Amino acid sequence: MDYELLLINVSRDQGSLSEAFKDSIGQYLIASYVRQRDFKAFVWSGDTRACKRILEREIGGGRTAIAGFYAAADNIRVVGHVIQWLKTMFPRCKTIVGGPQAAGLDYAFFEETGNDFAILGEGEIPVYHLLRALVDGTEDLREVPSLVMRDDRERTLIVNQCEDAVVTDLDSLGYPRAEDSLTGRLRQGEVAGILTGRGCPFQCSFCYEGANAKNVRFRSIQSVMEEIDYIRARNDRLRFISVYDDTFTLSRSRILEFCREIRRRDVLWFCEGHIAFAAGQPELLREMIASGLSCIQFGIESGSKKVLDAYGKHTDFDMIVRAVEQCKRLGIHSVTGNFIIGGAFESEETIEESKRLAGELIRRARGIIELYAVYFAPYPNTRMAREPERFGMEIHEEWERIRLHTMRTPVAATAALSRNALYDIRQDFDEFLREEYQRAARAPRKADVLQGLFHNGKRLNLNPTWERLYLSRPHIAVFLEHLTEEEQRFDRDRYIIRTFEDVKIEDGVLVSDAGVFEGLERDILACATGVYPASEMAERFGVAIGAVEECFCALNERCLVYMAQF
Structure with missing residues (x-):
């Protein structure tokens, strides 16, 4: 055997899963813990098609004989099917189920899938002791903390005590490293x-x-x-x-x-x-x-x-x-x-x-x-x-x-x-x-x-949600292309440019997809096309430059205008 344990995080549909699920952090911490104690575990995460190829290569190819599976609510059924297939193809391999769903497994799951073991709660210490029992033969399975295994005679599960199964010094675990990844990528x-x-x-x-x-x-x-x-x-x-x-x-x-x-x-x-x-x-x-x-x-x-x-x-x-x-x-x-x-x-x-x-x-x-x-x-x-x-x-x-x-x-x-x-x-x-x-x-x-x-x-x-809604408004998409300080700061000698194209003026108001405007807002937006600088707008509309600036700031806050030098 090249190494002792393959830790697998498998799902049917990777696209629907969170990054937290795909990161497999818990499995990497198990690999780190046992590595420090002279056992080698690799971690692999992926979909069912790739998982089958990996198991054929790693278990069927004789590189390892123990596979551990992370089981959560969304992949427990897939884990069961994979274990059932694996035990049919390679009956001598040993399988372990851990993760939150391990607490919900019953004897029927073990019987139907052929699964050997489950681990309740945190996995580092139990997995280490289990490897000592399965690989070195230096430990009794009955002494492995938090271990669940079958009693086929009584058709029930044996659950070992869970004391001494928790790592108190988390720094001692280390952290996920690429050397523990089966693909080398992490x-x-x-x-x-x-x-x-x-x-x-x-x-x-x-x-x-x-x-x-x-x-x-x-x-x-x-x-x-x-x-x-x-x-x-x-x-x-x-x-x-x-x-x-x-x-x-x-x-x-x-x-x-x-x-x-x-x-x-x-x-x-x-x-x-x-x-x-x-x-x-x-x-x-x-x-x-x-x-x-x-x-x-x-x-x-x-x-x-x-x-x-x-x-x-x-x-x-x-x-x-x-x-x-x-x-x-x-x-x-x-x-x-x-x-x-x-x-x-x-x-x-x-x-x-x-x-x-x-x-x-x-x-x-x-x-x-x-x-x-x-x-x-x-x-x-x-x-x-x-x-x-x-x-x-x-x-x-x-x-x-x-x-x-x-x-x-x-x-x-x-x-x-x-x-x-x-x-x-x-x-x-x-x-x-x-x-x-x-x-x-x-x-x-x-x-x-x-x-x-x-x-x-x-x-x-x-x-x-907001990004989709905002960018569905063409004027906002245009506005977001002009976010430099110069474009967002009022300058009397520069041009006010509106962020939307199509307009009409009817009954004294300017109508557009971006809204309906009247008064000075209507006048400025109608001319906000790069023809008149802000100072000329003030003269044209007979208002103080401060009124134009105030109007620009109000329209700019609604993503409707920006300033341009040319």
Whole structure:
């Protein structure tokens, strides 16, 4: 054997997956941990077609005999099929399943697929001990912490104790390195994800992390920066660092240290954030944004206090609005958030409250807020999955079993709303969001457009909804080609140029696709074609140059004019 373990992150459709899923950070940390202890593991991520070729080459070719699979809600079925095929083709190989979905596996999964082992929770220590048992024969399988294996005689699963299975010193793990990649390539896209800590002290009733990983630990900021420097040195395309931690905003002193160091590196970054943090610590949020924080993601979930309380979110309508307003005011470029459709105690009334909140957020955070609606998903070992009746819900196990992707089709009903009703509500909610966005984008302000689309004059591509709506307006597309300081600053000796072509004047008003104008705005826009400099416009219309400047500034703020020297 050339190496001991192949760690695989396989999916049927790579295009539908988040960067967090494709980064395979957890598997790389397992590879790093066992490498430090004289075992070699390679990590590979890709689709099912490529996975089959990889397994034929690596397992069939005799390079390794153990395959470990990351299993999440969206790929667990694929993982099962791949393992079943693998055990049929190469019955002597050993297979391991880890990741969040491992907590939900039953004996039937092991029996149907032929899978050998699963690991609950964090994988580094259990995988190391399992390799000692399988490769060296120096350890008893019954002593491998957090290991799940079959008892075919009793037709049940044996679950080993989970004590001593958690790494307390996260710095000792190292970080993902190209040497552990089967292809030699690692994190070559414009966004690279990192983990700076583990665990979550919160207990949101629907969340896997809060239900299964309460032991909060942090890496040192020195270790985090070493990883960022490693990525930057090997990726010329890198634009953003994305911090995946659920608990990144827990420690004020640690955030400030991170901000100081990331600022020195001049790297833009994203993070997860809690509503209470953003609403209650504006000065710290200001420092984060000044250091390069470009996008923050919030778990908004609902506009209903009853639903939010059932989730254990410790937020409310006003706090969510205040947090998003704070982000907008302090100059962040993007805020993303989702609403859960069909969760705890959902009813037509709670949906209306969520709509009201969504509309308020879109109006107050024009240009930067990206909102999405998803269905409730019953994740393994969460309170809502274990006791849905306590949350006024019923989970349809057959729909959960045959769904294609998690959160993209309803798999539950509530006391007030059937599964079919939730489908209709989700369609209506999406249409509501589209209409609210279109309404908010009809009269764009320069400050909103630039905040959401640019950082220091460079396009960001962080807000697809706003970008699509803004650029569908021809005059805004033209305006964005003329953002130099000279073109945006009024000059009496230069020409005011409008950003739209087709106009008519009827009943004393100027009519165009960009709007309807009267008075001095009408006169200036009609002549804003490079014929008269601003000073001549003032003379022509019999007004002071200050009035022309004031009008220019008002039109410029609406992306309707710019200045030209020639």
